[in-house]
Amino acid sequence: MKRLRTLPWVLLFTLAARPALAGLSAAEALALVRVVDERQRNSGDWKGQFFLQQQEKGKNDLVYDGVYFRRDADDRLMIVFVQPRSERGKGYLRISKNLWFYDARIGKWERRTERERIGGTDSNRQDFDESRLAEEYLARHSGDATLGRYRAYVLELRARPGVDVAYPTLKLWIDQQSRNVLKRQEFAASGKLLRTSYYPHWVKVQSPSKGGEVWYPRELRIFDELEPANRTTMVVREVDLRPLPANIFTKAWLEAQSR
Amino acid sequence: MSAPRGRWGRLGALLSAEGSLLWQTLPVVARISLRNLRLHRLRTLLVGSILLLGTLLLLSGSCLFEAVDQAMERTLVNSVAGHIQLYRAGAKESFQLFGNMDGSMPDVGVIENFPALRRALLQLDNVATVVPMGIDIAVSSTENLLERQLAALRAAVRSGDLARQRALAQHLQRVIAVFDRSLSNAEALIDVARYKREYGDPDLALARVRRPDFWSRFEADPYDALEYLENEVGPLGLDQDLIWLRYLGTDTALFRQTFDRFEVVDGTMIPPGQRGFLFNKRVYEEQVKNKTARRLDLIKEKLDEGLTIARCPDCQSWIRLNVNQTGSLLMQLDPLAAEAVGAALRRELGGGKQQSTAQLLRELLAMDDQNFAARHALFYRVVAPRLELYSIKFGDELVLTAFARGSGYTRKVPVKVYGTFRFRSLDRSPLAGGFNLVDLMSFRELYGYLTPERRREQETLRRRAGVKAVTRAQAEALFAAPGEVVEEQGRGAAPAAPAGLDLGPSTGRYDAALQRRVYSQSELDHGVVVNAAVMLKDGSRAAQRRTLEQLRTLNRRLGLGVAAIGWREASGVVGQLVDVIRYALYGAMLVIFLVALIIVNNALLLATLERTREIGTLRAIGAQRSFVLRMIVAETVVMVAVFGGCGAALGSAALLWLGHHGIPATTDFFHFLFSGPRLYPALAWSQVALALASCALVALIATLSPARLALRVTPREAMAEGD
Numbered sequence: 001m002k003r004l005r006t007l008p009w010v011l012l013f014t015l016a017a018r019p020a021l022a023g024l025s026a027a028e029a030l031a032l033v034r035v036v037d038e039r040q041r042n043s044g045d046w047k048g049q050f051f052l053q054q055q056e057k058g059k060n061d062l063v064y065d066g067v068y069f070r071r072d073a074d075d076r077l078m079i080v081f082v083q084p085r086s087e088r089g090k091g092y093l094r095i096s097k098n099l100w101f102y103d104a105r106i107g108k109w110e111r112r113t114e115r116e117r118i119g120g121t122d123s124n125r126q127d128f129d130e131s132r133l134a135e136e137y138l139a140r141h142s143g144d145a146t147l148g149r150y151r152a153y154v155l156e157l158r159a160r161p162g163v164d165v166a167y168p169t170l171k172l173w174i175d176q177q178s179r180n181v182l183k184r185q186e187f188a189a190s191g192k193l194l195r196t197s198y199y200p201h202w203v204k205v206q207s208p209s210k211g212g213e214v215w216y217p218r219e220l221r222i223f224d225e226l227e228p229a230n231r232t233t234m235v236v237r238e239v240d241l242r243p244l245p246a247n248i249f250t251k252a253w254l255e256a257q258s259r
Numbered sequence: 260m261s262a263p264r265g266r267w268g269r270l271g272a273l274l275s276a277e278g279s280l281l282w283q284t285l286p287v288v289a290r291i292s293l294r295n296l297r298l299h300r301l302r303t304l305l306v307g308s309i310l311l312l313g314t315l316l317l318l319s320g321s322c323l324f325e326a327v328d329q330a331m332e333r334t335l336v337n338s339v340a341g342h343i344q345l346y347r348a349g350a351k352e353s354f355q356l357f358g359n360m361d362g363s364m365p366d367v368g369v370i371e372n373f374p375a376l377r378r379a380l381l382q383l384d385n386v387a388t389v390v391p392m393g394i395d396i397a398v399s400s401t402e403n404l405l406e407r408q409l410a411a412l413r414a415a416v417r418s419g420d421l422a423r424q425r426a427l428a429q430h431l432q433r434v435i436a437v438f439d440r441s442l443s444n445a446e447a448l449i450d451v452a453r454y455k456r457e458y459g460d461p462d463l464a465l466a467r468v469r470r471p472d473f474w475s476r477f478e479a480d481p482y483d484a485l486e487y488l489e490n491e492v493g494p495l496g497l498d499q500d501l502i503w504l505r506y507l508g509t510d511t512a513l514f515r516q517t518f519d520r521f522e523v524v525d526g527t528m529i530p531p532g533q534r535g536f537l538f539n540k541r542v543y544e545e546q547v548k549n550k551t552a553r554r555l556d557l558i559k560e561k562l563d564e565g566l567t568i569a570r571c572p573d574c575q576s577w578i579r580l581n582v583n584q585t586g587s588l589l590m591q592l593d594p595l596a597a598e599a600v601g602a603a604l605r606r607e608l609g610g611g612k613q614q615s616t617a618q619l620l621r622e623l624l625a626m627d628d629q630n631f632a633a634r635h636a637l638f639y640r641v642v643a644p645r646l647e648l649y650s651i652k653f654g655d656e657l658v659l660t661a662f663a664r665g666s667g668y669t670r671k672v673p674v675k676v677y678g679t680f681r682f683r684s685l686d687r688s689p690l691a692g693g694f695n696l697v698d699l700m701s702f703r704e705l706y707g708y709l710t711p712e713r714r715r716e717q718e719t720l721r722r723r724a725g726v727k728a729v730t731r732a733q734a735e736a737l738f739a740a741p742g743e744v745v746e747e748q749g750r751g752a753a754p755a756a757p758a759g760l761d762l763g764p765s766t767g768r769y770d771a772a773l774q775r776r777v778y779s780q781s782e783l784d785h786g787v788v789v790n791a792a793v794m795l796k797d798g799s800r801a802a803q804r805r806t807l808e809q810l811r812t813l814n815r816r817l818g819l820g821v822a823a824i825g826w827r828e829a830s831g832v833v834g835q836l837v838d839v840i841r842y843a844l845y846g847a848m849l850v851i852f853l854v855a856l857i858i859v860n861n862a863l864l865l866a867t868l869e870r871t872r873e874i875g876t877l878r879a880i881g882a883q884r885s886f887v888l889r890m891i892v893a894e895t896v897v898m899v900a901v902f903g904g905c906g907a908a909l910g911s912a913a914l915l916w917l918g919h920h921g922i923p924a925t926t927d928f929f930h931f932l933f934s935g936p937r938l939y940p941a942l943a944w945s946q947v948a949l950a951l952a953s954c955a956l957v958a959l960i961a962t963l964s965p966a967r968l969a970l971r972v973t974p975r976e977a978m979a980e981g982d
Contacts, residue, residue, distance in 0.1 A: 060709040064720070065720050084713060084716045085716065098489075098493075098494065100489075105769050106658055107769075108673075119668070120668025148736065149738060196734075221729055221737070223731050228731065231730075233729070235724050250482065251489070
């Protein structure tokens with residue numbers, strides 16, 4: 001297992017040794033995606049506080065403060081809104097392939113789809129979840145680009161056959177130095193661009209379970225390409241990687257929080 | 260005696276002389292005319308029939324239209340529209356009570372200060388009531404049977420009701436067993452490969468549930484078993500139903516007082532000042548009722564209309580669906596109910612002991628013209644009482660989900676269902692019968708108006724997050740801004756791991772106390788009101804016009820900030836339907852009269868040509884042109900009087916008969932158009948006079964060119980023709 005985890009870094013070293021403008025092979029591009037995943041992988045539990053805002057032309061803003069929990073080993077995720085008061089206790093719970101929504105004011109659960117707009121914003125479940133790009137997609141190096149002060153690899157990712165993902169095609173701009181994602185574009189099966197996201201600010205924390213550092217985007221700016229005036233801002237304020245209570249990823253736990 | 264002076268004097272003298280001559284020659288002219296009409300019977304009958312038919316059609320058409328117009332006005336005004344509708348002045352779209360053509364509701368904003376508006380309007384003498392309203396569309400999910408059962412079981416576990424928990428667990432076990440058996444046919448119903456990709460292998464998911472110890476150990480750890488069932492087994496039930504509901508939020512007590520077409524059909528009215536929901540009876544039957552039972556109702560309706568199953572392709576299709584979907588029917592029956600249904604059907608249908616309940620149900624539902632009546636009755640006697648006939652029952656909580664107007668985000672509000680209602684006469688109209696009723700407080704929460712308090716709360720959250728506004732154009736500059744830190748060291752000391760979130764009770768939780776709360780009139784009046792219906796004391800058309808003008812003047816003077824429109828305009832397509840019918844009627848009458856004009860004209864022209872010799876002879880013996888003209892016109896007048904009169908009499912008799920017996924509405928469209936099951940037209944003498952006048956006008960116009968031809972005939976021409 002440990003050898004498997006070191007493999008991306010060996011490939012990464014190989015990448016760094018190549019001439020800057022040389023194209024990456026498909027294997028190298030996929031290795032780069034594995035590095036992106038690996039930098040964000042935690043292995044253990046995760047708790048983060050977030051701010052989420054949706055702005056649309058001619059409409060009132062949606063603004064939330066909340067907490068999200070992850071247990072990546074079991075593929076579990078919980079998002080709970082804490083503010084504003086009217087939204088307090090509402091939340092999402094992902095258990096394996098199921099995404100549930102809980103409305104604390106009503107006390108009922110509803111099954112939601114993979115494309116659920118979290119809290120009515122342009123963010124979706126994947127923006128809160130562990131990065132599993134290499135598991136879900138095949139990569140191709142389509143060129144290099146400059147984003148402000150950064151040189152970036154531009155990779156095109158296509159969903160692996162038989163894997164159910166929200167977006168069949170992605171385009172990633174990966175910082176050639178840090179290997180952090182700077183920009184991401186998501187496309188529909190027809191090739192239509194749906195979302196463009198920017199990750200201008202990355203933070204690293206020490207993970208006891210991983211025994212190393214974990215990177216996460218502190219700020220995420222999502223622009224809706226179908227409705228150009230719509231945009232979402234997500235800010236992750238604090239991350240705690242220590243173990244969570246065993247029963248936290250259950251419906252009963254979330255129900256109990258707002259009783 | 261001196262000669263008259265001047266042009267007008269001479270004309271007066273001429274008319275006076277003509278008048279005197281007319282009276283003197285009238286008996287002769289009348290005799291000649293009647294003789295001519297008798298002589299040319301065929302022509303007389305042809306022209307006369309056309310005049311008779313035209314008069315009859317015009318009279319009956321205009322009276323029928325008037326009846327439809329008045330019926331629709333009564334229905335719309337007294338069911339939901341009121342005489343006048345008010346909405347915010349300068350709104351983005353114009354108000355449409357029944358929504359846009361695409362089914363959406365127009366965005367008309369909200370009325371700024373409803374209490375002040377109502378106070379001002381009640382100063383007008385003719386204003387009786389002003390009813391606050393708001394109309395929108397919500398969706399409600401009935402979930403699939405499996406998920407409904409799971410939700411009920413979770414609620415029972417949560418409440419600690421062990422008896423209910425056991426009963427529900429037993430039923431759920433049966434539902435899953437039936438579902439398990441039906442999986443063998445799954446390939447025919449669903450894309451199994453895709454299903455497995457999305458939800459995993461159903462066989463694998465059910466393996467744990469098939470083990471006998473799963474259910475025997477259920478009570479030991481119900482939450483663990485529930486989590487498994489909800490996440491692994493729940494998605495297997497694919498038949499989730501979404502109900503789309505157009506709802507009208509209002510002060511329900513005031514609404515009931517104001518609109519006399521409103522009546523509760525089943526259940527009870529929402530208690531005054533409380534939250535609650537009433538289903539439109541039609542919606543309840545169509546969308547909430549068990550599908551098999553509903554299809555049987557539809558077949559019965561068709562047969563009651565005189566159709567037979569053999570001649571009704573829809574009925575045959577409904578029967579096929581019922582037979583194919585006995586599995587879902589069986590799933591709804593708990594073990595005891597299934598056994599009882601099986602025994603009763605075996606007895607009634609004469610089936611053998613080896614026949615299963617599923618086979619017996621299929622046999623029951625395979626209906627034809629011979630057995631329909633008996634089997635329909637058998638279904639309602641034996642099966643229906645043991646089914647969940649309606650997925651939402653009175654007293655249940657219905658969760659309405661609507662897109663908030665302000666943000667576009669969905670909002671959910673649970674409301675207690677009190678019963679069903681109908682607007683008398685509108686209930687069978689799919690277009691106008693689709694309103695459901697909800698209290699004003701629930702409507703406001705679904706509307707999602709951003710209050711100043713909530714706006715301040717958002718500002719605080721934004722400030723705390725310290726987020727800068729970045730537009731799309733500025734996004735790439737995030738990577739170029741000097742001093743922008745892309746990587747930084749995370750916090751060394753992480754906060755303590757959470758034992759809980761300690762959210763405390765959720766604000767405004769929709770608990771039983773909230774559902775029971777009685778809101779004061781002031782609370783009902785102060786808040787979001789999208790539109791308001793004004794009901795007048797005197798609803799005559801003239802009074803409506805007068806009050807609308809007074810209201811508009813008051814609105815300008817006091818700056819009330821509303822737009823006021825009449826019921827017809829507010830009813831949009833529905834109200835304009837009457838105009839469409841009106842124009843169609845006028846168009847049809849115009850065409851009929853044009854055709855009549857041409858036929859009558861040709862017939863009279865031919866008759867005049869035939870009579871050239873006779874006219875010439877008359878002229879030769881001293882008859883003036885005016886005498887010839889009088890003779891021709893007299894013939895037309897006699898025809899109008901006789902045949903137009905007959906048409907008017909026949910039309911009047913038919914209208915009097917229809918006014919007594921009524922015209923039956925054979926389809927839902929006519930039901931709506933007639934504002935009820937029958938239309939009772941009334942005979943109006945003004946319409947009789949109008950029809951006769953129109954008939955006379957057409958006949959006289961048709962006489963113009965024959966008369967002109969007759970006047971040109973000279974004695975010499977007549978003689979020459981004779982030679």
